[in-house]
Amino acid sequence: MVSTTLPKSLFAVGIISALLIVPGCTQPVGDGNTISGSDLNKIEEDNKAKENYLVIDVRSPEEYNAGHVKHAINIPLDKLESRLSEIDSYKQKNIVTVCNTGKKSDKAQELLQKKGFEHVQNAAGVKDFAYTTMTKAKSVLGPQFAQLVKQGNATIIDFRDEKDYQQGHMKGALHATPDTVLTMLDQIPKDKPVLTYCYSGNRSFAGAHKLAEQGYDVTNAIDGTKEYAHYELVK
Structure with a gap:
Protein backbone atom coordinates (compact mmCIF):
# COMPACT_ATOMS: atom_id res chain seq x y z
CA MET A 1 0.00 0.00 0.00
CA VAL A 2 1.30 3.47 -0.90
CA SER A 3 1.51 5.80 2.11
CA THR A 4 -0.44 9.08 1.87
CA THR A 5 1.32 10.61 4.87
CA LEU A 6 3.41 13.64 3.95
CA PRO A 7 7.00 13.74 5.20
CA LYS A 8 7.35 16.13 8.15
CA SER A 9 9.61 18.44 6.13
CA LEU A 10 7.01 18.86 3.38
CA PHE A 11 4.27 19.38 5.94
CA ALA A 12 6.29 22.18 7.55
CA VAL A 13 6.87 23.83 4.17
CA GLY A 14 3.15 23.74 3.50
CA ILE A 15 2.32 25.38 6.84
CA ILE A 16 4.88 28.14 6.28
CA SER A 17 3.60 28.79 2.75
CA ALA A 18 0.03 29.04 4.02
CA LEU A 19 1.03 31.56 6.67
CA LEU A 20 2.75 33.77 4.13
CA ILE A 21 -0.42 34.32 2.14
CA VAL A 22 -2.55 35.36 5.10
CA PRO A 23 -3.47 39.06 4.69
CA GLY A 24 -1.07 41.20 6.69
CA CYS A 25 1.55 38.43 6.81
CA THR A 26 2.69 38.72 3.21
CA GLN A 27 6.44 38.92 2.77
CA THR A 135 -4.25 62.01 -4.85
CA LYS A 136 -5.77 64.73 -2.66
CA ALA A 137 -8.38 62.35 -1.24
CA LYS A 138 -7.33 61.78 2.36
CA SER A 139 -7.39 58.36 4.01
CA VAL A 140 -7.91 57.36 7.65
CA LEU A 141 -8.25 54.13 9.58
CA GLY A 142 -11.63 52.89 10.82
CA PRO A 143 -11.55 54.33 14.37
CA GLN A 144 -10.55 57.78 13.10
CA PHE A 145 -13.25 57.65 10.41
CA ALA A 146 -15.88 56.76 13.03
CA GLN A 147 -14.81 59.77 15.08
CA LEU A 148 -15.14 62.06 12.06
CA VAL A 149 -18.65 60.73 11.47
CA LYS A 150 -19.62 61.45 15.08
CA GLN A 151 -18.64 65.09 14.69
CA GLY A 152 -21.78 65.44 12.57
CA ASN A 153 -20.56 68.20 10.27
CA ALA A 154 -19.83 66.20 7.11
CA THR A 155 -21.64 64.88 4.07
CA ILE A 156 -21.35 61.08 4.21
CA ILE A 157 -21.46 58.95 1.06
CA ASP A 158 -21.94 55.16 1.03
CA PHE A 159 -20.44 53.47 -2.05
CA ARG A 160 -21.61 49.93 -1.31
CA ASP A 161 -24.26 48.08 -3.29
CA GLU A 162 -27.76 49.54 -3.10
CA LYS A 163 -29.14 46.46 -1.31
CA ASP A 164 -26.56 46.75 1.48
CA TYR A 165 -27.18 50.48 1.78
CA GLN A 166 -30.89 49.77 2.26
CA GLN A 167 -30.17 47.16 4.93
CA GLY A 168 -28.14 49.61 6.98
CA HIS A 169 -25.92 52.64 6.45
CA MET A 170 -24.33 55.46 8.42
CA LYS A 171 -26.93 57.96 9.58
CA GLY A 172 -27.73 60.53 6.90
CA ALA A 173 -25.46 58.92 4.31
CA LEU A 174 -26.14 59.43 0.61
CA HIS A 175 -25.77 56.49 -1.74
CA ALA A 176 -23.57 56.65 -4.84
CA THR A 177 -21.29 54.68 -7.11
CA PRO A 178 -17.98 55.91 -8.55
CA ASP A 179 -19.83 56.32 -11.86
CA THR A 180 -22.75 58.34 -10.49
CA VAL A 181 -21.16 60.52 -7.81
CA LEU A 182 -20.33 63.39 -10.15
CA THR A 183 -23.99 63.57 -11.19
CA MET A 184 -24.91 64.28 -7.55
CA LEU A 185 -22.80 67.37 -6.94
CA ASP A 186 -25.92 69.44 -6.25
CA GLN A 187 -26.45 67.27 -3.16
CA ILE A 188 -22.86 67.60 -1.92
CA PRO A 189 -22.05 71.06 -0.50
CA LYS A 190 -18.49 72.24 -1.06
CA ASP A 191 -18.43 74.13 2.23
CA LYS A 192 -18.63 70.90 4.24
CA PRO A 193 -16.14 68.01 4.50
CA VAL A 194 -17.09 64.78 2.72
CA LEU A 195 -16.65 61.30 4.21
CA THR A 196 -16.72 58.22 1.97
CA TYR A 197 -16.86 54.52 2.76
CA CYS A 198 -17.66 51.12 1.24
CA TYR A 199 -16.75 47.49 2.00
CA SER A 200 -12.96 47.69 1.85
CA GLY A 201 -12.10 51.26 0.92
CA ASN A 202 -11.52 50.63 -2.78
CA ARG A 203 -14.79 51.61 -4.41
CA SER A 204 -15.19 54.57 -2.06
CA PHE A 205 -11.65 55.74 -2.81
CA ALA A 206 -12.51 55.88 -6.52
CA GLY A 207 -15.42 58.17 -5.68
CA ALA A 208 -13.40 60.17 -3.17
CA HIS A 209 -10.65 60.79 -5.69
CA LYS A 210 -13.15 62.13 -8.22
CA LEU A 211 -14.62 64.49 -5.62
CA ALA A 212 -11.16 65.66 -4.54
CA GLU A 213 -10.40 66.52 -8.16
CA GLN A 214 -13.52 68.71 -8.10
CA GLY A 215 -12.16 70.62 -5.11
CA TYR A 216 -13.95 68.84 -2.27
CA ASP A 217 -12.34 68.23 1.13
CA VAL A 218 -12.87 64.48 1.18
CA THR A 219 -11.69 61.72 3.51
CA ASN A 220 -12.01 58.02 2.72
CA ALA A 221 -12.14 55.10 5.17
CA ILE A 222 -9.47 52.59 4.22
CA ASP A 223 -11.15 50.21 6.68
CA GLY A 224 -14.53 49.42 5.16
CA THR A 225 -17.60 47.87 6.77
CA LYS A 226 -16.15 44.38 6.22
CA GLU A 227 -12.94 45.34 8.02
CA TYR A 228 -14.08 47.53 10.91
CA ALA A 229 -16.99 46.22 12.94
CA HIS A 230 -17.76 49.29 15.05
CA TYR A 231 -19.40 51.61 12.54
CA GLU A 232 -22.92 52.58 13.58
CA LEU A 233 -25.37 51.68 10.81
CA VAL A 234 -29.07 52.54 10.69
CA LYS A 235 -31.89 51.77 8.25
Whole structure:
Protein backbone atom coordinates (compact mmCIF):
# COMPACT_ATOMS: atom_id res chain seq x y z
CA MET A 1 0.00 0.00 0.00
CA VAL A 2 1.30 3.47 -0.90
CA SER A 3 1.51 5.80 2.11
CA THR A 4 -0.44 9.08 1.87
CA THR A 5 1.32 10.61 4.87
CA LEU A 6 3.41 13.64 3.95
CA PRO A 7 7.00 13.74 5.20
CA LYS A 8 7.35 16.13 8.15
CA SER A 9 9.61 18.44 6.13
CA LEU A 10 7.01 18.86 3.38
CA PHE A 11 4.27 19.38 5.94
CA ALA A 12 6.29 22.18 7.55
CA VAL A 13 6.87 23.83 4.17
CA GLY A 14 3.15 23.74 3.50
CA ILE A 15 2.32 25.38 6.84
CA ILE A 16 4.88 28.14 6.28
CA SER A 17 3.60 28.79 2.75
CA ALA A 18 0.03 29.04 4.02
CA LEU A 19 1.03 31.56 6.67
CA LEU A 20 2.75 33.77 4.13
CA ILE A 21 -0.42 34.32 2.14
CA VAL A 22 -2.55 35.36 5.10
CA PRO A 23 -3.47 39.06 4.69
CA GLY A 24 -1.07 41.20 6.69
CA CYS A 25 1.55 38.43 6.81
CA THR A 26 2.69 38.72 3.21
CA GLN A 27 6.44 38.92 2.77
CA PRO A 28 7.30 42.59 2.12
CA VAL A 29 8.42 43.62 -1.35
CA GLY A 30 11.91 45.13 -1.53
CA ASP A 31 15.08 44.49 0.43
CA GLY A 32 13.44 44.46 3.84
CA ASN A 33 14.42 48.01 4.79
CA THR A 34 13.44 49.98 1.69
CA ILE A 35 10.86 49.76 -1.05
CA SER A 36 11.15 51.41 -4.44
CA GLY A 37 8.65 53.94 -5.69
CA SER A 38 7.83 51.57 -8.53
CA ASP A 39 7.01 48.71 -6.15
CA LEU A 40 4.91 50.92 -3.87
CA ASN A 41 3.08 52.26 -6.93
CA LYS A 42 2.20 48.71 -8.01
CA ILE A 43 0.99 47.78 -4.52
CA GLU A 44 -1.27 50.80 -4.20
CA GLU A 45 -2.78 50.21 -7.65
CA ASP A 46 -3.61 46.60 -6.73
CA ASN A 47 -6.76 46.47 -4.59
CA LYS A 48 -5.75 43.12 -3.08
CA ALA A 49 -2.06 43.83 -2.56
CA LYS A 50 -2.72 47.15 -0.82
CA GLU A 51 -4.65 45.29 1.90
CA ASN A 52 -1.32 43.91 3.14
CA TYR A 53 0.32 47.31 3.68
CA LEU A 54 -0.29 50.40 5.78
CA VAL A 55 1.34 53.42 4.16
CA ILE A 56 2.11 56.33 6.49
CA ASP A 57 2.92 59.74 5.05
CA VAL A 58 4.96 61.49 7.76
CA ARG A 59 4.98 64.97 6.20
CA SER A 60 3.02 67.92 7.55
CA PRO A 61 -0.78 67.97 7.04
CA GLU A 62 -0.34 70.83 4.55
CA GLU A 63 2.08 68.81 2.42
CA TYR A 64 -0.09 65.70 2.69
CA ASN A 65 -3.25 67.59 1.71
CA ALA A 66 -1.52 69.01 -1.35
CA GLY A 67 -1.06 65.49 -2.74
CA HIS A 68 0.04 62.10 -1.43
CA VAL A 69 0.33 58.44 -2.37
CA LYS A 70 -3.01 56.68 -2.77
CA HIS A 71 -4.38 55.13 0.47
CA ALA A 72 -1.64 56.66 2.65
CA ILE A 73 -2.71 57.93 6.05
CA ASN A 74 -1.07 61.03 7.51
CA ILE A 75 0.81 60.99 10.81
CA PRO A 76 3.45 63.75 10.85
CA LEU A 77 6.85 62.69 12.13
CA ASP A 78 6.68 65.02 15.13
CA LYS A 79 3.35 63.45 16.16
CA LEU A 80 4.19 59.83 15.41
CA GLU A 81 5.40 58.72 18.83
CA SER A 82 2.37 60.21 20.59
CA ARG A 83 -0.01 58.52 18.13
CA LEU A 84 1.43 55.01 18.09
CA SER A 85 -1.71 53.64 19.76
CA GLU A 86 -3.62 54.35 16.52
CA ILE A 87 -1.52 51.80 14.64
CA ASP A 88 -0.74 49.34 17.43
CA SER A 89 -2.56 46.53 15.60
CA TYR A 90 0.01 46.80 12.77
CA LYS A 91 3.03 45.73 14.85
CA GLN A 92 3.32 42.43 12.98
CA LYS A 93 2.08 43.76 9.64
CA ASN A 94 3.74 45.57 6.75
CA ILE A 95 4.17 49.32 7.16
CA VAL A 96 5.67 51.70 4.60
CA THR A 97 6.80 55.20 5.55
CA VAL A 98 7.01 57.97 2.96
CA CYS A 99 7.81 61.69 2.82
CA ASN A 100 9.34 64.11 0.28
CA THR A 101 12.88 62.80 0.02
CA GLY A 102 13.06 59.78 2.32
CA LYS A 103 14.78 61.59 5.21
CA LYS A 104 11.83 62.11 7.55
CA SER A 105 10.39 58.72 6.64
CA ASP A 106 13.76 57.12 7.46
CA LYS A 107 13.53 58.61 10.97
CA ALA A 108 9.94 57.38 11.21
CA GLN A 109 11.03 53.90 10.19
CA GLU A 110 13.73 53.89 12.87
CA LEU A 111 11.27 55.05 15.54
CA LEU A 112 8.70 52.41 14.62
CA GLN A 113 11.30 49.65 14.66
CA LYS A 114 12.47 50.74 18.11
CA LYS A 115 8.87 50.61 19.30
CA GLY A 116 8.43 46.99 18.23
CA PHE A 117 6.97 47.30 14.73
CA GLU A 118 8.49 44.33 12.93
CA HIS A 119 8.05 45.00 9.20
CA VAL A 120 8.70 48.66 8.40
CA GLN A 121 10.08 49.84 5.07
CA ASN A 122 11.06 53.31 3.89
CA ALA A 123 9.82 54.30 0.43
CA ALA A 124 11.19 56.62 -2.21
CA GLY A 125 10.01 60.16 -1.53
CA VAL A 126 7.28 61.87 -3.53
CA LYS A 127 9.85 64.37 -4.82
CA ASP A 128 12.21 61.60 -5.89
CA PHE A 129 9.75 59.34 -7.70
CA ALA A 130 6.88 60.24 -10.00
CA TYR A 131 4.12 58.27 -8.28
CA THR A 132 1.14 57.75 -10.56
CA THR A 133 -1.06 57.10 -7.52
CA MET A 134 -0.95 60.66 -6.13
CA THR A 135 -4.25 62.01 -4.85
CA LYS A 136 -5.77 64.73 -2.66
CA ALA A 137 -8.38 62.35 -1.24
CA LYS A 138 -7.33 61.78 2.36
CA SER A 139 -7.39 58.36 4.01
CA VAL A 140 -7.91 57.36 7.65
CA LEU A 141 -8.25 54.13 9.58
CA GLY A 142 -11.63 52.89 10.82
CA PRO A 143 -11.55 54.33 14.37
CA GLN A 144 -10.55 57.78 13.10
CA PHE A 145 -13.25 57.65 10.41
CA ALA A 146 -15.88 56.76 13.03
CA GLN A 147 -14.81 59.77 15.08
CA LEU A 148 -15.14 62.06 12.06
CA VAL A 149 -18.65 60.73 11.47
CA LYS A 150 -19.62 61.45 15.08
CA GLN A 151 -18.64 65.09 14.69
CA GLY A 152 -21.78 65.44 12.57
CA ASN A 153 -20.56 68.20 10.27
CA ALA A 154 -19.83 66.20 7.11
CA THR A 155 -21.64 64.88 4.07
CA ILE A 156 -21.35 61.08 4.21
CA ILE A 157 -21.46 58.95 1.06
CA ASP A 158 -21.94 55.16 1.03
CA PHE A 159 -20.44 53.47 -2.05
CA ARG A 160 -21.61 49.93 -1.31
CA ASP A 161 -24.26 48.08 -3.29
CA GLU A 162 -27.76 49.54 -3.10
CA LYS A 163 -29.14 46.46 -1.31
CA ASP A 164 -26.56 46.75 1.48
CA TYR A 165 -27.18 50.48 1.78
CA GLN A 166 -30.89 49.77 2.26
CA GLN A 167 -30.17 47.16 4.93
CA GLY A 168 -28.14 49.61 6.98
CA HIS A 169 -25.92 52.64 6.45
CA MET A 170 -24.33 55.46 8.42
CA LYS A 171 -26.93 57.96 9.58
CA GLY A 172 -27.73 60.53 6.90
CA ALA A 173 -25.46 58.92 4.31
CA LEU A 174 -26.14 59.43 0.61
CA HIS A 175 -25.77 56.49 -1.74
CA ALA A 176 -23.57 56.65 -4.84
CA THR A 177 -21.29 54.68 -7.11
CA PRO A 178 -17.98 55.91 -8.55
CA ASP A 179 -19.83 56.32 -11.86
CA THR A 180 -22.75 58.34 -10.49
CA VAL A 181 -21.16 60.52 -7.81
CA LEU A 182 -20.33 63.39 -10.15
CA THR A 183 -23.99 63.57 -11.19
CA MET A 184 -24.91 64.28 -7.55
CA LEU A 185 -22.80 67.37 -6.94
CA ASP A 186 -25.92 69.44 -6.25
CA GLN A 187 -26.45 67.27 -3.16
CA ILE A 188 -22.86 67.60 -1.92
CA PRO A 189 -22.05 71.06 -0.50
CA LYS A 190 -18.49 72.24 -1.06
CA ASP A 191 -18.43 74.13 2.23
CA LYS A 192 -18.63 70.90 4.24
CA PRO A 193 -16.14 68.01 4.50
CA VAL A 194 -17.09 64.78 2.72
CA LEU A 195 -16.65 61.30 4.21
CA THR A 196 -16.72 58.22 1.97
CA TYR A 197 -16.86 54.52 2.76
CA CYS A 198 -17.66 51.12 1.24
CA TYR A 199 -16.75 47.49 2.00
CA SER A 200 -12.96 47.69 1.85
CA GLY A 201 -12.10 51.26 0.92
CA ASN A 202 -11.52 50.63 -2.78
CA ARG A 203 -14.79 51.61 -4.41
CA SER A 204 -15.19 54.57 -2.06
CA PHE A 205 -11.65 55.74 -2.81
CA ALA A 206 -12.51 55.88 -6.52
CA GLY A 207 -15.42 58.17 -5.68
CA ALA A 208 -13.40 60.17 -3.17
CA HIS A 209 -10.65 60.79 -5.69
CA LYS A 210 -13.15 62.13 -8.22
CA LEU A 211 -14.62 64.49 -5.62
CA ALA A 212 -11.16 65.66 -4.54
CA GLU A 213 -10.40 66.52 -8.16
CA GLN A 214 -13.52 68.71 -8.10
CA GLY A 215 -12.16 70.62 -5.11
CA TYR A 216 -13.95 68.84 -2.27
CA ASP A 217 -12.34 68.23 1.13
CA VAL A 218 -12.87 64.48 1.18
CA THR A 219 -11.69 61.72 3.51
CA ASN A 220 -12.01 58.02 2.72
CA ALA A 221 -12.14 55.10 5.17
CA ILE A 222 -9.47 52.59 4.22
CA ASP A 223 -11.15 50.21 6.68
CA GLY A 224 -14.53 49.42 5.16
CA THR A 225 -17.60 47.87 6.77
CA LYS A 226 -16.15 44.38 6.22
CA GLU A 227 -12.94 45.34 8.02
CA TYR A 228 -14.08 47.53 10.91
CA ALA A 229 -16.99 46.22 12.94
CA HIS A 230 -17.76 49.29 15.05
CA TYR A 231 -19.40 51.61 12.54
CA GLU A 232 -22.92 52.58 13.58
CA LEU A 233 -25.37 51.68 10.81
CA VAL A 234 -29.07 52.54 10.69
CA LYS A 235 -31.89 51.77 8.25
